Amino acid sequence: MVGPLDGLVVVDASWGMPSAISSMMLADYGARVIKLERPGGGHDAHSAMRKSLDRGKWSVQADLRTDEGRRIAEQLLSTADVFIESFGTGRAKDFGLDYEAVHARHPELVYASVTGYGNEGPLAARPGYEALLNARLGQMAEQGGHRSGPIFMGHPTVSYGTAFITTIGILSALRARKLNGTGQKVDTSLLDGMLAISSMNWWWNEKDISYLARSGTQTGFGNKRLITDPFQCADGKWLTPHTGGPGSYKRMMDLLGFGDQTQTIDGPEMSVPLNDIELNIARNKVPEAFKSRNRDEWLEMFHAADIAALPLLHPEETFEDDQVKFAEIAIDLPDDDHGTIRQIGPVIRFEKSKPAVPTAAPRPGAHDTRIDEIERSPIWAPAPTEGSAVTAPLQGVKILDFSSYFATGFGARLLSDLGADVIKIEPLVGDQMRPLGDLFEGANRGKRNIALDMRTKEGQEIAHRLVAEADVVLQNYRPGKAEKIGLGYEQLKTINPNLLYAYLPGFGSAGPKSSLKSFAPLVSGLVGLNFEGSGKGNPPIRRVIGNEDLYNGFLGAVTVLLGLHHRLNTGEAQYVESPQLHSSLFVISEHSADLDGHAIPAHELDSEQNGWSPLYRLYKTSDGWICIAVFGDAAFGRLAVALNAVDLVTDERFATKAARVENADALADILGTAFAALDSAGAFKLLDDNKVPAEIPLDYPIMPELLWEEWALDSSRVVEHHHPEYGWSREVGMVIHLSDTPGRFKGGSPQLGQHSAEILAELGYSAGEVDSFMATVCKLPTVAVKES
Numbered sequence: 160m161v162g163p164l165d166g167l168v169v170v171d172a173s174w175g176m177p178s179a180i181s182s183m184m185l186a187d188y189g190a191r192v193i194k195l196e197r198p199g200g201g202h203d204a205h206s207a208m209r210k211s212l213d214r215g216k217w218s219v220q221a222d223l224r225t226d227e228g229r230r231i232a233e234q235l236l237s238t239a240d241v242f243i244e245s246f247g248t249g250r251a252k253d254f255g256l257d258y259e260a261v262h263a264r265h266p267e268l269v270y271a272s273v274t275g276y277g278n279e280g281p282l283a284a285r286p287g288y289e290a291l292l293n294a295r296l297g298q299m300a301e302q303g304g305h306r307s308g309p310i311f312m313g314h315p316t317v318s319y320g321t322a323f324i325t326t327i328g329i330l331s332a333l334r335a336r337k338l339n340g341t342g343q344k345v346d347t348s349l350l351d352g353m354l355a356i357s358s359m360n361w362w363w364n365e366k367d368i369s370y371l372a373r374s375g376t377q378t379g380f381g382n383k384r385l386i387t388d389p390f391q392c393a394d395g396k397w398l399t400p401h402t403g404g405p406g407s408y409k410r411m412m413d414l415l416g417f418g419d420q421t422q423t424i425d426g427p428e429m430s431v432p433l434n435d436i437e438l439n440i441a442r443n444k445v446p447e448a449f450k451s452r453n454r455d456e457w458l459e460m461f462h463a464a465d466i467a468a469l470p471l472l473h474p475e476e477t478f479e480d481d482q483v484k485f486a487e488i489a490i491d492l493p494d495d496d497h498g499t500i501r502q503i504g505p506v507i508r509f510e511k512s513k514p515a516v517p518t519a520a521p522r523p524g525a526h527d528t529r530i531d532e533i534e535r536s537p538i539w540a541p542a543p544t545e546g547s548a549v550t551a552p553l554q555g556v557k558i559l560d561f562s563s564y565f566a567t568g569f570g571a572r573l574l575s576d577l578g579a580d581v582i583k584i585e586p587l588v589g590d591q592m593r594p595l596g597d598l599f600e601g602a603n604r605g606k607r608n609i610a611l612d613m614r615t616k617e618g619q620e621i622a623h624r625l626v627a628e629a630d631v632v633l634q635n636y637r638p639g640k641a642e643k644i645g646l647g648y649e650q651l652k653t654i655n656p657n658l659l660y661a662y663l664p665g666f667g668s669a670g671p672k673s674s675l676k677s678f679a680p681l682v683s684g685l686v687g688l689n690f691e692g693s694g695k696g697n698p699p700i701r702r703v704i705g706n707e708d709l710y711n712g713f714l715g716a717v718t719v720l721l722g723l724h725h726r727l728n729t730g731e732a733q734y735v736e737s738p739q740l741h742s743s744l745f746v747i748s749e750h751s752a753d754l755d756g757h758a759i760p761a762h763e764l765d766s767e768q769n770g771w772s773p774l775y776r777l778y779k780t781s782d783g784w785i786c787i788a789v790f791g792d793a794a795f796g797r798l799a800v801a802l803n804a805v806d807l808v809t810d811e812r813f814a815t816k817a818a819r820v821e822n823a824d825a826l827a828d829i830l831g832t833a834f835a836a837l838d839s840a841g842a843f844k845l846l847d848d849n850k851v852p853a854e855i856p857l858d859y860p861i862m863p864e865l866l867w868e869e870w871a872l873d874s875s876r877v878v879e880h881h882h883p884e885y886g887w888s889r890e891v892g893m894v895i896h897l898s899d900t901p902g903r904f905k906g907g908s909p910q911l912g913q914h915s916a917e918i919l920a921e922l923g924y925s926a927g928e929v930d931s932f933m934a935t936v937c938k939l940p941t942v943a944v945k946e947s
Contacts, residue, residue, distance in 0.1 A: 163189060163512040163721040164189035166539055167190040167241065167333075168239045168534075169190050170193050172195040172256070173246075174245055177318045181329070182243055183213070183748070184326045187505040188507070188512075191217070192217065193216070193526070193530075196221075198221075202816065210761075214518065215518055217525070218521040219231065220523055223256070229254060238533050238534055239535070240268065241268070241269045241333070242270050244271070244273070267541060270342065270343070272344065273321065274346075274347075276292075277346065279874070280870050281870060282350065286853075287348070288788035290776075292317060292854075294777075297861040298704060300857060300859050301862075308779075311764060313703070313762075313764030314703040314705060315749075315762075316704050319705065319746045320713070321348065321355075323717065324352060329345055331720065335552040337541055338543055345895070347895060347896070351876070351894040359569070359597075361863070361866070362890040363863060363888065364596070366886050369597050370385075384408045385402055385429055386402045386445065389689060392456075393452055394454055397470065397471035397699055398458060398471060399471060399680065400466060400681075401467040401676070403564070404465065406424075407676075415445060417444065417448075420436055420437065427589070454470060458470065462675060465676065467677065469675075469684060471684040471685070471689050471699050472685055472687055473758070474760070475687075475758035477686045477747070478752055482667065482671055482673070483740070485671060486740075490502055500753060500759060502748070503745060506714070506745045507721065510733040511725070512731075539728070551577060551901070551903065558571055558582070560633050561632065561634040562634055563592065563635065564602075565679070565712070566635065566715070566739060569712030572601070572605060572712075573712065574719060574720075582606065585611070586610070587912075588940060589610075600882075600890060601891075602712070604890070604904075605904065606908070607914040607918065608914050610939060611915075611937060617935065623654050624923075625918070626651050630723070632659070632661065633661045637664060637673075648660045659722040659732055660734045661719050662735070663715050663736075664739070665677020665738060666738055667736065677707075677738075677740070678708075679706040679707050686744055687747060694764045694768040695764065697768075705746070707743040713742070770786075773819070773824075773827040774819070780837050780839045781838045783839040784856045785846070786853060787846065794852070812826070843855050867889070875904070877892050878891075883910060884910065915932075916933055
């Protein structure tokens with residue numbers, strides 16, 4: 160078997176970055192993905208983006224407006240397991256490819272639809288481009304930048320978030336198909352992708368608990384004992400530290416020269432707010448202190464003191480990182496323009512179902528004559544047996560979450576939403592993240608919880624009893640620690656040979672950085688996201704929306720689902736590894752480099768942080784801003800009509816896509832002048848009336864308001880519940896919508912040890928043994944605080 164998806168057949172008739180990333184993931188891990196595209200390809204047929212996102216796929220051309228094109232599509236669907244489309248709300252029906260029609264002809268097919276805002280709701284008809292959603296929903300106001308006003312988001316986090324949840328939805332529906340016998344519809348959207356990445360930072364609760372200060376003079380972490388900002392060093396280079404580990408805040412202040420003015424905290428440091436003196440030091444004096452030494456000196460000192468810290472790099476520099484080179488995660492592919500290009504290859508490590516190196520992206524129509532070769536593999540055929548039917552895709556799957564902090568727990572939470580029984584095993588003092596209410600809630604809702612002292616023989620025995628009945632173990636300890644407490648892979652597979660063991664460390668199980676701590680947003684900086692979001696030639700921004708905690712959780716969920724499919728299809732359990740570094744590398748997949756290390760970017764934010772090109776960017780108006788997304792000759796013609804500048808279409812500088820790229824600055828100047836003469840409302844009306852995709856950027860994040868929209872509540876995108884600690888709460892709900900086996904909200908995050916007695920009883924311990932354990936290895940201590 161070459162990859163866990165070997166034999167799976169996917170027909171991808173979509174366009175746009177999110178679905179292309181999703182089908183690239185499927186291709187990376189063994190699926191035969193057929194890109195069904197218009198003759199000659201789309202507007203990106205010769206782009207750098209295609210070089211990355213269409214690697215490993217086949218290309219078959221078909222004009223779906225014709226009978227012959229629809230015949231080709233039907234032939235492909237007759238041999239496929241999965242169909243992906245992004246035609247837009249209601250448009251699939253024009254081609255006879257809407258879900259109802261396709262499901263009637265091919266009931267076994269998993270049908271994935273990717274839209275802008277979903278197929279229903281008040282926003283369903285709005286144009287579905289990421290930048291327009293960023294504008295309309297206020298993410299451009301949430302993203303930090305080097306100037307005032309809305310900031311075009313250089314890192315396409317919503318596209319990646321949407322790609323992840325689409326892949327998770329497809330893999331979940333395939334598991335349900337295996338057990339139930341039929342396919343179903345998977346609905347995802349850019350809106351759902353935005354909500355998925357927002358679940359880390361946005362919620363409402365009646366006690367107003369949040370780890371972020373959103374107003375006042377100390378926005379961000381406020382008086383939290385936490386520092387994660389980029390700092391410039393004496394040599395002009397940048398680094399980012401993270402003080403989230405036990406005792407790290409105090410140790411960093413010692414190294415920076417502020418130790419005598421900083422409290423020593425017994426227990427989780429973040430549970431004790433900074434006093435006024437400490438707050439002034441953290442937010443005002445620390446940046447200057449970093450300028451006293453070169454970056455490498457600071458990194459050496461911090462790592463020696465076990466403080467998390469990493470350099471900030473540009474994306475193309477990441478290929479030369481020592482850990483990236485050790486992991487051999489980069490691949491070299493032949494390329495017509497550059498001879499050879501270097502990309503990030505498949506990022507998940509499998510013990511048994513290792514994927515092959517992808518092939519280079521095909522030219523449009525490269526496989527037109529080979530469609531008769533495509534066959535459905537019997538290994539993926541539905542095989543329902545008596546009593547196997549499920550009402551949720553992961554029903555019957557038991558997952559043990561031994562992780563701490565956000566990333567791995569978030570992945571487990573996504574799987575819990577889809578029906579898995581997830582048990583979080585927590586130390587008696589609690590997860591370091593518990594004081595950060597929204598983070599803990601976002602990563603742990605819907606789980607059961609047992610508090611356990613894993614340093615004791617009795618605690619390890621209880622954990623091993625849990626393992627004996629589990630399907631999956633998730634852990635993110637640094638290498639070697641799991642083995643010390645009896646949770647190593649070799650130790651656990653002797654207890655349960657059918658166990659899928661998923662390891663999600665910071666950097667990997669081996670290599671030069673494997674022993675380092677890893678927290679968001681350090682790895683994001685290492686792979687270049689801070690520079691990707693800053694604009695050409697600018698210093699790095701503080702952080703981009705979207706980070707390695709979210710991405711590692713998404714990829715962790717994908718990893719588990721891939722492992723479960725391999726086990727379901729072959730009977731083999733295995734070890735799988737999906738480090739934070741790898742998931743962070745995955746989200747720069749669209750960028751390549753030549754063998755000399757020069758960047759081949761799929762897109763680049765301009766120095767003013769306005770956009771990627773003259774036709775996908777922000778423009779100032781007389782009273783604000785407008786954001787446009789104009790792709791293709793027809794849309795450019797409509798833009799020219801809307802602005803009463805029809806001569807643009809015949810101007811040789813702008814008559815073709817290639818000419819518009821060549822004369823991008825001139826086109827931006829002309830459009831900038833035209834929009835400056837209009838107010839935002841007038842510009843939007845002209846564009847919208849002429850079917851030119853555009854939005855007026857909101858000047859504040861819409862998320863708090865969106866949590867109170869009844870349509871969002873009705874569609875389960877928002878859930879309301881009462882939490883024993885936080886009170887009445889609203890948070891992001893279901894972001895993956897399955898028609899036949901939907902996920903569901905199972906309640907808020909558990910209190911520490913909330914289910915300890917219940918779980919012990921389930922394991923077969925007597926009432927007396929349960930009482931004894933609750934007084935010893937499950938007993939919760941008090942936390943003391945002392946000042947230095």
